[in-house]
Amino acid sequence: MKTLAVISRKGGAGKTTLSINLALASHLGGWRTMLADIDPQRSASDVMRARTGPGPTLAEINAGKLFQTRSHAIHDAYDVMLIDTPAAPDSDVAVAVNSADLCVLVCRPTFLDIASVARSAEMVRRLGKAAVIVLSQAPPKRGALEPVAVQKAVEALRFCGLPVAPVGLRSRAIYQQSIAHGRSVGEWDSASPAAQEISRLWDHLAAQLTLDQQARGARAV
Ligand SMILES: Nc1ncnc2c1ncn2[C@@H]1O[C@H](COP(=O)(O)OP(=O)(O)OP(=O)(O)O)[C@@H](O)[C@H]1O
Numbered sequence: 001m002k003t004l005a006v007i008s009r010k011g012g013a014g015k016t017t018l019s020i021n022l023a024l025a026s027h028l029g030g031w032r033t034m035l036a037d038i039d040p041q042r043s044a045s046d047v048m049r050a051r052t053g054p055g056p057t058l059a060e061i062n063a064g065k066l067f068q069t070r071s072h073a074i075h076d077a078y079d080v081m082l083i084d085t086p087a088a089p090d091s092d093v094a095v096a097v098n099s100a101d102l103c104v105l106v107c108r109p110t111f112l113d114i115a116s117v118a119r120s121a122e123m124v125r126r127l128g129k130a131a132v133i134v135l136s137q138a139p140p141k142r143g144a145l146e147p148v149a150v151q152k153a154v155e156a157l158r159f160c161g162l163p164v165a166p167v168g169l170r171s172r173a174i175y176q177q178s179i180a181h182g183r184s185v186g187e188w189d190s191a192s193p194a195a196q197e198i199s200r201l202w203d204h205l206a207a208q209l210t211l212d213q214q215a216r217g218a219r220a221v
Pocket residue numbers: 008010011012013014015016017018039041043085086087136137138169170171172173175176
């Protein structure tokens with residue numbers, strides 16, 4: 001089983017929105033998926049409760065239960081565990097980072113988010129974990145032109161010493177609309193630009209995790 005921790009110490013960066021969309025991309029892609037919500041705010045759990053029909057298994061737990069929940073998930077042959085984390089405290093975030101094969105550092109293209117990601121990058125490095133930065137709520141391109149804020153953010157993030165994912169999430173109303181119904185952006189509108197960015201991002205992360213394509217194929221038949 002591969003474990004992915006979605007983190008940012010800045011509140012509202014888009015951790016839950018990303019966790020939900022990635023968990024659904026994984027589930028709909030045929031991987032046996034668990035979404036662990038260790039945030040006492042329970043936003044991911046609220047979203048999953050709004051969902052009708054099958055979806056990823058929800059584990060509504062505190063950080064102290066993560067190790068045990070992960071062991072059970074491995075025993076029960078889950079392929080993927082996604083962890084939606086709180087902005088604080090650090091100790092809970094560290095538990096998630098320690099459990100992860102890959103940490104996804106969520107970052108809006110703003111000065112304060114970038115400063116916060118620099119500190120998270122330090123924690124991830126200290127704990128010896130692989131990580132990737134995903135830009136979130138970025139202003140959309142104007143034609144082919146990348147907004148200056150995004151260009152500057154990508155430049156500044158180079159100093160964190162972690163890779164920035166080749167595709168991020170733009171600020172789009174569909175992320176808010178779909179999540180209110182427990183749906184991914186792809187389920188809401190499969191032809192939308194948001195669906196394309198989530199699909200490309202999931203493919204990128206799955207490749208980083210070297211997720212077993214054969215396991216997925218075997219389950220899909
Ligand atoms: N790409 C996006 N486009 C538009 N709105 C977004 C996007 N990502 C997140 N939002 C909105 O921003 C707000 C915060 O998002 P979210 O709850 O996912 O962040 P969070 O990092 O999980 O917050 P917290 O730190 O409180 O857990 C929500 O209202 C959400 O709908």
